[in-house]
Amino acid sequence: MTRTLDVHPLKSRVGDFIAGLKALEKEPITSARLVEYVAQMQPSPEALAPYVLWNRERYARNLVYRDDFFEVLALCWLPGQRTPIHSHDGQLGWVTVVQGELVCRNYRFVRSQMLKKTSLANRNGASAGRPVDVELLNSASCQADGNVAVVDRRQTTHQIENLEKSFCGSVSLHLYSKPIDSCVQFDESTRCCERRQLQYYSASGVILESPRPSERQTTGTAA
16 A cells, blocks of 8 residues: 655645545445546645656656555646557546646547558568557646546546646546556557556655656556
8 A cells, every 4th residue: 555645725634635535445446436536525736835846858647646546646747748649448538627728639449541551561570559540539638626527437548648838737637447458559650559568657745766657557647
């Protein structure tokens, strides 16, 4: 179980937020219950400050808490940073923006027109990724207004990007059930999908010297 730092913000403390999640584990976890919970109990920016850690090379996945049922992350985005297009393995997710603004693009995977050619290349020693195309379904801007976006089992393929022109950076709080250890990512240069292990930039407010798996193998390049 991941240790959580406890601070005294204007709203809920991180410890209070985690305690509430543990209480929810005693009953069936539904998306409606979690939307209401995150909207009412999300920690303030002051509470999340120990977990707001930035990485100049890519957006930072900062682990706040993890157990068998939930994973809580504070993601930090400098201008221009974005995830690859990726799936969530059918897991449920809830996202709220704490600072700044992000754009979320929803996609679906479609059969590649170059499938036969790429498959032949793979047999000849090229990339072993699965050839596929993506279709943009819609996009939406998410701001720090307290609203909660849902990643459900019907639409789990998306990309998140920070398009801001300032240098303040954006922060988002992500809650997943159950924790996500790997995901399918779409490589826009090769037009292929590959499964990748995820990595954390920090855990319990401490930057990791090198990317490492979480308590169950995880962390790093997708939200």
